[in-house]
Amino acid sequence: MTTTYEAQAPTTTPEVGGMGHARKRVEDARFIRGAGHYIDDINLPGQLWLDIVRSPYAHARIKGIDDSEAMKVPGVAAVITGKALETYGLHWMPTIAGDNQMVLPTDTVMFQSQEVAAVIATSRYAAADGVAAVMVDYEPLPVVVDPYKAMDASAPVLRPDRGEGKQNNHIWHWESGDRSATDAALAASKTRVKEHLYIPRIHVASIETCGCVADWDAVNGHLTLHMTSQAPHAIRTVLAIVAAGAGLPIPEHKIRVITHDIGGGFGGKVPVYPGYVLAVAASFLTGKPVKWIEDRAENLQADSFARDYHIDAEMGVSAEGRITALKVKTLADHGAFDSQAAPSKFPAGLFNVITGSYDFASAHVEVDGVYTNKPPGGVAYRCSFRVTEAVHAIERLVDIAANEIGMDPAEFRMRNFIRADQFPYRSPTGWEYDSGDYHAALRKAMDLIGYDDLRREQAEKRARGELMGIGIASFTEIVGAGPSHDFDIIGLKMNDGAELRVHPTGKALLRIGSQTQGQGHETTYAQIVAEELGIPASDVKVEYGDTDTAPYGLGTYGSRSTPVSGAATAIASRKVRDKARKLAAHLLEAAEDDLEWTNGKFSVKGSPDRSKTIGEIAFAAYTNYPAGMEMGLEAVDYYDPPNFTYPFGSYICVVDIDKGTGQVKIRRFVAVDDCGNIINPMIVEGQIHGGLTMGLAPALYEEISYDENGNNLAGTFMDYLLPTAMETPAWETGKTITPSPHHPLGAKGVGESATVGAPPAIANAVVDALWHLGVRHIDIPITPQKVWRLLHERGIA
Amino acid sequence: MSTHHISLTVNGAIREADVEPRLLLVHLLRDVFGLTGTHIGCDTSNCGACTVHVGGVSAKSCTMLAVQADGLDVRTIEGMADGAALHPLQQAFWDQHGLQCGFCTPGMIMQAAWVLAKDPDPSEAAIREGISGNLCRCTGYVNIVKAIQQAAAEIRAAAETQTGAAVAAAG
Numbered sequence: 001m002t003t004t005y006e007a008q009a010p011t012t013t014p015e016v017g018g019m020g021h022a023r024k025r026v027e028d029a030r031f032i033r034g035a036g037h038y039i040d041d042i043n044l045p046g047q048l049w050l051d052i053v054r055s056p057y058a059h060a061r062i063k064g065i066d067d068s069e070a071m072k073v074p075g076v077a078a079v080i081t082g083k084a085l086e087t088y089g090l091h092w093m094p095t096i097a098g099d100n101q102m103v104l105p106t107d108t109v110m111f112q113s114q115e116v117a118a119v120i121a122t123s124r125y126a127a128a129d130g131v132a133a134v135m136v137d138y139e140p141l142p143v144v145v146d147p148y149k150a151m152d153a154s155a156p157v158l159r160p161d162r163g164e165g166k167q168n169n170h171i172w173h174w175e176s177g178d179r180s181a182t183d184a185a186l187a188a189s190k191t192r193v194k195e196h197l198y199i200p201r202i203h204v205a206s207i208e209t210c211g212c213v214a215d216w217d218a219v220n221g222h223l224t225l226h227m228t229s230q231a232p233h234a235i236r237t238v239l240a241i242v243a244a245g246a247g248l249p250i251p252e253h254k255i256r257v258i259t260h261d262i263g264g265g266f267g268g269k270v271p272v273y274p275g276y277v278l279a280v281a282a283s284f285l286t287g288k289p290v291k292w293i294e295d296r297a298e299n300l301q302a303d304s305f306a307r308d309y310h311i312d313a314e315m316g317v318s319a320e321g322r323i324t325a326l327k328v329k330t331l332a333d334h335g336a337f338d339s340q341a342a343p344s345k346f347p348a349g350l351f352n353v354i355t356g357s358y359d360f361a362s363a364h365v366e367v368d369g370v371y372t373n374k375p376p377g378g379v380a381y382r383c384s385f386r387v388t389e390a391v392h393a394i395e396r397l398v399d400i401a402a403n404e405i406g407m408d409p410a411e412f413r414m415r416n417f418i419r420a421d422q423f424p425y426r427s428p429t430g431w432e433y434d435s436g437d438y439h440a441a442l443r444k445a446m447d448l449i450g451y452d453d454l455r456r457e458q459a460e461k462r463a464r465g466e467l468m469g470i471g472i473a474s475f476t477e478i479v480g481a482g483p484s485h486d487f488d489i490i491g492l493k494m495n496d497g498a499e500l501r502v503h504p505t506g507k508a509l510l511r512i513g514s515q516t517q518g519q520g521h522e523t524t525y526a527q528i529v530a531e532e533l534g535i536p537a538s539d540v541k542v543e544y545g546d547t548d549t550a551p552y553g554l555g556t557y558g559s560r561s562t563p564v565s566g567a568a569t570a571i572a573s574r575k576v577r578d579k580a581r582k583l584a585a586h587l588l589e590a591a592e593d594d595l596e597w598t599n600g601k602f603s604v605k606g607s608p609d610r611s612k613t614i615g616e617i618a619f620a621a622y623t624n625y626p627a628g629m630e631m632g633l634e635a636v637d638y639y640d641p642p643n644f645t646y647p648f649g650s651y652i653c654v655v656d657i658d659k660g661t662g663q664v665k666i667r668r669f670v671a672v673d674d675c676g677n678i679i680n681p682m683i684v685e686g687q688i689h690g691g692l693t694m695g696l697a698p699a700l701y702e703e704i705s706y707d708e709n710g711n712n713l714a715g716t717f718m719d720y721l722l723p724t725a726m727e728t729p730a731w732e733t734g735k736t737i738t739p740s741p742h743h744p745l746g747a748k749g750v751g752e753s754a755t756v757g758a759p760p761a762i763a764n765a766v767v768d769a770l771w772h773l774g775v776r777h778i779d780i781p782i783t784p785q786k787v788w789r790l791l792h793e794r795g796i797a
Numbered sequence: 798m799s800t801h802h803i804s805l806t807v808n809g810a811i812r813e814a815d816v817e818p819r820l821l822l823v824h825l826l827r828d829v830f831g832l833t834g835t836h837i838g839c840d841t842s843n844c845g846a847c848t849v850h851v852g853g854v855s856a857k858s859c860t861m862l863a864v865q866a867d868g869l870d871v872r873t874i875e876g877m878a879d880g881a882a883l884h885p886l887q888q889a890f891w892d893q894h895g896l897q898c899g900f901c902t903p904g905m906i907m908q909a910a911w912v913l914a915k916d917p918d919p920s921e922a923a924i925r926e927g928i929s930g931n932l933c934r935c936t937g938y939v940n941i942v943k944a945i946q947q948a949a950a951e952i953r954a955a956a957e958t959q960t961g962a963a964v965a966a967a968g
Contacts, residue, residue, distance in 0.1 A: 031899025032887040034834015034874030041833040263900025296839040518898025689937030717843035725925040725938040
């Protein structure tokens with residue numbers, strides 16, 4: 001049984017295994033045997049366990065914490081409270097968004113399941129017993145759940161710790177584009193469509209939860225932190241800064257962060273959670289290794305959360321069916337602490353890419369961040385900073401506008417797409433799209449699914465009273481943060497390193513600053529080296545995740561690995577090749593300019609039999625190098641991307657709706673993606689399958705909602721519904737390939753495209769099935785209950 | 798807390814332990830026996846990362862007490878390969894890119910083995926239903942289904958070869 005994969009034609013043999021080869025994954029050898037090394041598999045001698053007492057209230061004053069019974073529990077070694085941490089100045093920690101977050105509260109809890117105290121014990125079970133025995137006396141306070149009410153002048157101020165002039169619940173205001181030009185263009189438009197969209201709060205819910213083992217070595221003054229982090233180097237630097245602020249003797253050169261195998265990240269393993277800090281503090285206090293492993297309920301109730309955008313959008317359309325302008329006003333619910341992982345200058349991330357795949361002149365986008373009594377918001381859910389919210393809004397508006405003016409949504413998109421000859425294209429909010437061919441991608445998707453036949457079938461079914469819908473989404477992503485002139489996180493430029501060493505026998509070691517969570521870096525990065533140097537991918541070992549050995553990097557999220565770290569690997573390989581050229585010239589007694597590089601060897605122009613392979617050159621680098629040259633064959637590169645990359649695609653979804661139950665059944669889903677040149681088409685395909693499923697999830701199933709008292713209503717997998725194999729359709733995929741003009745490999749990144757593109761395709765299909773009944777919009781997740789209610793109101797269900 | 802002495806067979810070897818009655822089977826396997834291939838992904842039996850075989854039947858080891866496995870035969874992912882020779886399901890997951898982060902994989906393979914034990918030639922729908930108690934966040938299940946189909950075909954072919962050989966030997 002073989003599967004064929006689409007990619008650009010490889011330039012290397014399958015034995016070398018460079019770009020475009022569906023190379024089987026190196027890391028799978030351990031995973032299929034159960035020999036992976038995940039955080040809960042780490043156990044150190046003398047290790048203690050940490051478990052956390054959490055608040056049942058969303059907002060309450062802590063009147064007292066009594067740990068006397070807990071301390072009597074066999075095995076309990078210590079109970080840590082906020083008051084205890086306060087003596088070290090560790091009860092608050094800075095967030096990467098420039099806010100502060102409680103590690104443990106000294107007087108007030110801000111959301112349900114917030115950390116209140118930590119119990120340290122000799123076993124997992126004893127720590128849990130200790131947690132059950134800690135008595136906390138709470139005085140409930142008024143709860144603010146609705147972000148609009150949070151903005152009322154009469155709302156309780158949730159964060160009195162903020163300074164003068166900030167005694168309200170407004171965190172920040174951010175805007176982009178030209179307000180007056182947009183207003184004028186809207187006023188001049190023949191048709192104006194408006195919609196309010198709520199993009200609900202969701203959680204990445206990787207199957208492995210978060211955790212760490214903190215190991216403070218008091219004798220050597222050295223901290224080793226084994227943890228689930230998508231960005232180990234950034235964590236090391238943040239820890240060093242926090243420790244310095246607290247006056248603790250833990251400088252950065254004595255901190256080693258090690259990330260082993262990660263059981264899924266998707267953005268949820270970027271932030272620093274209080275549990276990590278508590279484990280470090282507990283190890284520091286006890287002098288022993290301390291392990292903290294979050295359980296699923298804690299994961300779904302108290303990490304950081306994604307989305308939670310309340311969007312009002314208005315689009316103008318001309319008499320010719322051309323989009324004229326887009327105006328967007330958004331309220332962003334960031335919970336009790338602004339702990340989002342966004343670049344410093346971009347509190348709403350890249351949300352102003354909201355003009356999408358369409359060519360029009362005027363746009364204005366505003367976002368206001370708000371505090372509520374919920375856990376922190378604003379981390380990613382497998383998407384580049386706020387791009388999913390943007391794409392959902394523009395793709396819903398485009399469908400509403402097409403339907404309002406009576407034009408087929410495919411025709412409306414074709415009429416409004418940025419044309420291939422317009423790239424590089426400057427968007428009205430200032431982004432420079434690097435490349436694309438949006439017409440080709442949509443045309444391919446329409447051909448693959450048989451669009452015209454489906455429309456005919458739909459008309460026939462509609463005449464019989466059956467509900468069938470066809471939905472399109474033509475998204476543009478913006479990934480690979482980011483160019484150093486604008487992009488940093490806590491001041492750290494968002495570049496990434498690659499360090500390549502070629503050994504005397506021609507084998508190589510590549511170390512990278514990005515961090516796989518299942519993307520297959522051990523496989524694909526070796527393919528990049530193979531592509532550039534002709535060293536077989538199987539001869540290249542790829543290492544990452546240990547801050548003592550890997551080069552600095554800001555980690556893996558926002559589809560930035562290939563665009564940034566992959567580019568660094570290509571450039572480091574080319575630096576090695578530059579030295580290899582000098583060595584070859586020496587060995588062949590030829591001028592460097594007389595040499596040409598093909599198929600992993602340098603040969604003398606016109607005399608192809610006079611050549612030296614990369615393996616021969618590597619040996620000479622240690623045995624026979626010219627006078628004045630340093631021994632060895634290695635290079636380092638830190639890549640500063642000149643621009644983002646802009647993957648894109650067109651997705652088409654066909655749904656049938658059960659009139660009796662409101663159940664939406666996805667009959668077919670075709671995804672045509674363009675991520676530029678492809679490193680490993682098998683892995684690209686897998687990323688798209690997974691991304692589509694994480695797009696299906698919030699479209700139909702997942703939502704973290706709260707009642708009026710701030711109780712989390714989806715705090716377990718019984719209530720927070722991840723798609724199983726039963727709900728997930730057999731995804732159909734297709735490709736177009738438009739190489740990035742500025743990326744050294746022409747690649748663009750792919751991990752998140754499908755998560756971004758799938759939800760509006762599904763939502764558009766459902767609304768398409770119901771438009772003739774007067775349904776304009778349904779907020780995701782589109783549950784059977786929501787659809788049934790709409791049908792029932794119309795006398796159909 | 799009082800402890801109970803239990804004795805069970807794990808991947809063909811007899812293992813004994815003194816355990817608290819509340820100890821979960823998954824913690825016995827992972828923390829006491831060091832078999833960390835079996836993972837924990839939820840507290841509610843929804844995710845299936847902890848799936849093992851107990852007495853020849855698929856079981857979620859986070860929802861069983863260790864003492865309930867006393868005297869029984871337990872098989873985990875570590876018992877699937879025969880030395881260096883992978884089980885057909887392990888090979889098929891590798892061939893078909895049926896895994897990414899690898900965290901759900903051991904449970905998924907154990908559940909797939911149980912699905913194929915019950916029905917050596919399942920339809921795609923039967924495979925999807927059979928693994929619907931195991932969550933994967935990375936793959937979108939497409940390649941997991943393909944992997945189980947590949948393994949099913951290989952296991953059936955091997956069984957036919959064996960049967961044929963037996964018939965030839967008897968004849």
